[in-house]
Structures are given as C-alpha cells and as structure tokens.
Amino acid sequence: MDFNTALTFTVTGRFLRYVQIDTQSDPLSPTIPSTEKQKNLGRLLVQELLEIGLTDAHLDEYGYVYATVPANTDKPDVPVICFCSHMDTAPDCSGTGVKPIIHKNYDGSDIILPDDTTQIIKLKEHADLKNQVGNDLVTASGTTLLGADNKAGVAEIMDACYQLMRHPEIKHGTIKILFTPDEEIGRGVDKADIAKLGAFAAYTMDGESAGNMENETFSADGAKLIIQGVSAHPGFAQGKMESAIKIAGKIIAALPDNLSPEHTGDMQGFVHPVDMSGHIETAVVDFIIRDFEDDKLAEHADTIRQVADEVLKVYPNSTYTLETQQQYRNMKNVLAQHPQIVDYGMEAMRRAGLSPKLCSIRGGTDGSRLSFMGLPTPNIFAGEHAFHSKQEWVSVQDMQKAVETILHLCMVWEEKA
Numbered sequence: 488m489d490f491n492t493a494l495t496f497t498v499t500g501r502f503l504r505y506v507q508i509d510t511q512s513d514p515l516s517p518t519i520p521s522t523e524k525q526k527n528l529g530r531l532l533v534q535e536l537l538e539i540g541l542t543d544a545h546l547d548e549y550g551y552v553y554a555t556v557p558a559n560t561d562k563p564d565v566p567v568i569c570f571c572s573h574m575d576t577a578p579d580c581s582g583t584g585v586k587p588i589i590h591k592n593y594d595g596s597d598i599i600l601p602d603d604t605t606q607i608i609k610l611k612e613h614a615d616l617k618n619q620v621g622n623d624l625v626t627a628s629g630t631t632l633l634g635a636d637n638k639a640g641v642a643e644i645m646d647a648c649y650q651l652m653r654h655p656e657i658k659h660g661t662i663k664i665l666f667t668p669d670e671e672i673g674r675g676v677d678k679a680d681i682a683k684l685g686a687f688a689a690y691t692m693d694g695e696s697a698g699n700m701e702n703e704t705f706s707a708d709g710a711k712l713i714i715q716g717v718s719a720h721p722g723f724a725q726g727k728m729e730s731a732i733k734i735a736g737k738i739i740a741a742l743p744d745n746l747s748p749e750h751t752g753d754m755q756g757f758v759h760p761v762d763m764s765g766h767i768e769t770a771v772v773d774f775i776i777r778d779f780e781d782d783k784l785a786e787h788a789d790t791i792r793q794v795a796d797e798v799l800k801v802y803p804n805s806t807y808t809l810e811t812q813q814q815y816r817n818m819k820n821v822l823a824q825h826p827q828i829v830d831y832g833m834e835a836m837r838r839a840g841l842s843p844k845l846c847s848i849r850g851g852t853d854g855s856r857l858s859f860m861g862l863p864t865p866n867i868f869a870g871e872h873a874f875h876s877k878q879e880w881v882s883v884q885d886m887q888k889a890v891e892t893i894l895h896l897c898m899v900w901e902e903k904a
Contacts, residue, residue, distance in 0.1 A: 488656065490839075490891045497649055498886045502625065502642035503587050504531070506634040511582040512575035512669045519678055520550035520575070520668035528574045528641075532666055535645060540652045541664070549678040550574075552666035556651050558659065565660025565904040569689035570647070570893060571853055571864065572640030573670030576632060577875040586628040589883070595620045600629030600877070608878045615696050615872060623883040635881035636874035640692030641666060643869060643886055647893035659897035660904065665689070667853055673814070675853040681860050688828045690896065691854040694868035697885040698841035701866040702822050702829045704848045704855045705756070707814035708784045710774040710791060712738070714807045718768040729802045731770035735763055739772065741794045746787065754779050754847065758787045779817055779847065815851050818858040818865070825863050831903065832867060835896035839888055867892060 508528045513521040520526065529546040536544035536554045544554035552574075558565060576582040590598060595617070598608040606629040610616050627633040644664060651657055663684045667675045670693075694701055716731030739760050744750050748757045756778025763772045776787045788811050795807050822829055829845070836843040854864030870885030 490894065493654065494650055494890075496646060496887050496890060498642045498646035498890050499625075499883050501535075501645050502638060502881070502886065505638040505641055506585045506587050509583045509585070510575045510634070511578060512672045514578055514672040519674070521672060521674070522575075525575050525668045526550050529666065529668075532574075532641070532645065536648065536664070539649050541648060550668035551679060552664070553680070553683060554648070554664040556648055556659070556662035556664070558661045559655050560658045560660060560901050562660070562901060562904050565901050566687035567661045567663060567685055568897070568900055569663035569665055569684050569686040569862070570644045571665040571667065571689050571691045571857070572644055572693060572869070573637045573667045573675050573853060574641060575668050575671050576634045576636065576638075577671040579875040580632040580877060581630070582632055582634055585631045585634055587633065588626050588628060590624045590626065593619050593622055593624050598624070598626060598880075600626060603629035603877070606877045608873070608880060613872060613880075619882050622885075624880050625883065626880045627877060629877055632875060632877060633879035633881065635869070635871035635879055637670065637693045637869065637871070639871050639881050639886055639889070640869040643692050643889040643893065646890045650890065650894055651897065657894055657898060658901045660901055662897060670853050676856045676860065679857070679860070681857075681862055684862065686862060688825065689854065689857055689862050689864040690832060691852050691864055691866045692869045692889060692893070693852055693871075694846075694866050695870070695872060697868050697870055697882075697888050698836055698843050699846050699868045700829065700832050700836065700843060701846045701848045701852070703779065703819040704815070704817055704851045705777040705779060706781045706784055706817045707851060708776040708788065709812045709814050710776055710788055711810045712772040712774065712791060712795065712807060713810070714765070714770045714772075714805065716768055716770070716802070716805045728767065729805045730767050731805065732765055732767065734798060734802055734805060735765065735770040735772050737798045738791075738795050739763070741798060743790065746790060752849075756780075756783055756787060758790060775814075776811070777849075781816060815855040816859060818855045818863070821858040821863050822865055827903070828863050829865050831899045832865060832896060834899050835892050838895040838899075839891040841888060841892070
C-alpha cells in the first residue's frame with residue numbers, strides 16, 4: 488500500500504492544536520496527575536477519539552486516556568499491541584501560551600525565533616537540521632518550549648487511529664491506545680492499568696530522529712546522603728563546629744569529574760547531585776545515579792561513600808548515611824526476551840522508507856517501567872528535537888513518517904501472526 492497517495496495526514500493540524508494546551512507537570516505536587524490542566528488535553532483527545540470511532544475512549548480519574556482500535560482481520564491470534572505517548576510537558580521551561588510557527592521549505596539557515604530574537608536555532612548546534620532542507624519545521628515563538636516532547640507522539644498516534652478507521656484495507660489486530668500524564672516527573676505509569684490494556688507489547692512514540700528506535704535505557708537509582716555535623720554558637724565555635732553544609736559542599740566538589748553528566752556521554756554512567764538542603768547540624772544531598780549496567784549502580788554509590796569517608800577524616804565528630812532507592816531498570820533486559828518486538832519495529836520503519844537505527848537512551852521513558860510491569864515497550868522516534876527548551880522543533884515530514892511507521896507496524900504484527 489502506498490501511504491503517500493492513500494493517506495490524507497491530519498498529524499500537523501492535531502499537533503498545532505495540542506501544543507497550545509498547557510500540560511506542564513509539577514514535581515512538587517502530590518496529586519495524580521500532578522496538575523489538573525493535563526486533563527484538559529486528555530478530554531480533547533477522548534472527544535477526538537470518539538469522533539474517529541473508538542467507542543470505548545475515556546479519561547480516568549488519574550488523567551490517563553485509554554482507547555481501542557478494534558481488529559479488522561480474520562486471523563484469530565494476532566497479538567494485541569499498544570501505542571503510548573505522554574501528554575505532559577517538562578517543568579524546565581514554560582509551556583504557557585505556546586505559539587507554534589511553521590517554517591515551510593526550510594532552507595538550511597539558522598532560525599531566529601520572533602518573540603525573543605536571542606533564541607536562534609543554529610544549524611551548527613542541531614545536527615539533524617542538515618537532513619531537513621526542503622521540509623516544513625515547527626517551532627515555538629521563542630518564549631516557551633514547543634511541546635513536541637511528547638505531543639508529536641500524541642498527534643502521530645491520533646492520526647494513526649484516524650487512518651486505521653478510515654482505511655479498512657490496512658489489516659491489523661486489536662490496537663490499544665494509552666496517553667499518560669506526568670512522564671516528565673518520573674510518574675508516567677504510576678497508575679497505568681496494564682490489565683485493562685491486555686496487550687502483549689507496546690511502543691512509546693517519544694524518540695528523536697526519524698528512523699531511530701531505542702531498545703535500551705539507563706538503569707537508575709536515587710541516593711540520599713544525610714550528613715550529621717556539629718552545631719555550636721558561631722562566636723564560640725572554634726575547635727567545636729563541624730558544619731554539615733560545608734561538609735556536603737566538599738563532598739560534592741570532590742566527586743570525580745569523569746562521573747559527572749557534563750563529562751560523560753555514549754554508554755558512560757554518572758553520579759549527579761540534584762538537590763541540597765540543610766543547616767549547620769544536618770545537611771541532605773539528593774543524587775541520581777545512572778548507568779546502562781545494573782551492577783555499576785552499586786559501584787557508583789560506593790564512589791559517593793568513598794568520597795564521603797575521605798572528606799570526613801578531618802571532621803572526627805561528624806557522620807553520614809547514604810540511602811539508595813531503585814527508580815527504573817534498563818528495558819533491554821526485558822526486550823531481549825522478546826526480540827520480535829524490536830524486529831517488527833525495525834521492519835516497519837524500513838517499509839516506511841527509512842533506514843532504521845537502534846539506539847540507547849541516556850535517560851528513561853515510560854517504556855522503561857512498562858517493560859518491567861509486564862508490557863515490553865521499546866521507544867520509536869517521534870521527530871522531536873531540542874526538547875525541554877525554547878529551541879525545540881519538529882519536522883512535519885518526520886511526524887508523517889512516524890504515522891506511516893505505526894501503520895506498517897500494525898500490519899507487520901498482523902502478517903506475522
């Protein structure tokens with residue numbers, strides 16, 4: 488089937504609608520979802536899914552959207568697959584008042600954003616721009632993020648649902664849809680109902696360059712360093728005070744540079760202090776620890792302990808504890824048990840005319856946790872670039888290729904059944 492002639496894409500129009508709805512999540516909020524405004528997009532998606540013909544589409548109390556594209560094949564044993572994207576945008580950059588701009592027929596030059604001309608999307612800083620000459624690029628106006636992470640994925644899945652319902656000649660099994668809140672703050676699947684989905688495999692649409700598929704993520708731990716110092720009146724502190732705040736600062740400063748995120752790349756892990764609070768007597772430093780190999784997480788935690796032990800040699804009356812907590816694990820450990828899930832994704836991209844490439848994520852996705860919840864979930868490109876920033880951009884043509892990839896993937900699973 489030639490999708491180029493058969494399909495009338497709706498992905499761009501959907502994307503432009505969705506990014507104008509503020510869905511920023513809030514890591515300080517205890518509620519689920521963390522911000523009520525995320526449900527505004529969820530309600531719109533449900534309305535549009537119902538209009539497309541997905542009669543069971545609904546938004547649950549936690550802000551998750553569920554829907555089903557019914558099977559249209561005579562084959563009885565086609566596995567149920569799910570497509571998933573998150574609706575929230577990152578707390579790092581404002582998502583209020585997004586004004587999307589389409590730059591048609593991109594000519595390869597730097598893009599100056601009109602509402603803040605200091606925001607320049609430079610060709611030399613955005614490697615994939617060289618592949619976009621002649622394409623139509625979407626950016627924000629310079630004062631907000633765009634929200635392509637992950638509303639590009641949402642729009643692509645929505646357009647794929649539209650195409651599947653309009654084109655019965657695209658044979659497929661039962662397809663489940665899941666849109667999640669709060670992915671950007673690490674809670675994206677906390678309340679996901681895996682039993683309701685009833686799927687064998689899933690795919691998140693939340694990756695970068697067209698043709699990329701990610702089958703590997705960091706494994707992740709959190710660590711909390713608690714330092715107990717010695718308080719004394721500052722006027723009479725000589726020989727007595729051991730400031731927990733100063734000890735914490737010295738420990739952070741003594742961490743090896745080759746384990747910091749700003750000095751690591753590719754398959755290297757890191758130890759990263761992300762928050763510090765306290766006073767003279769007690770100080771707390773929160774770390775995130777990341778690596779592609781699970782056993783290295785314990786080694787990185789030991790590095791913190793070794794540095795703390797060395798620093799505290801000159802503070803004989805002070806002590807520390809280090810508590811670690813598992814956050815998520817490398818999804819490759821699960822996906823390796825079901826190689827066809829990744830293989831079919833690669834085949835779908837080839838059928839869409841792309842040159843597929845397997846990649847590793849220096850981070851995590853909803854798929855990381857879904858995989859260990861019993862739903863193996865690699866990550867497919869959505870075309871998003873420079874996410875979490877005012878220079879975020881996406882290509883219309885890449886979003887269309889993502890829609891094609893979803894449709895081909897549905898057909899591959901039906902053919903291989």
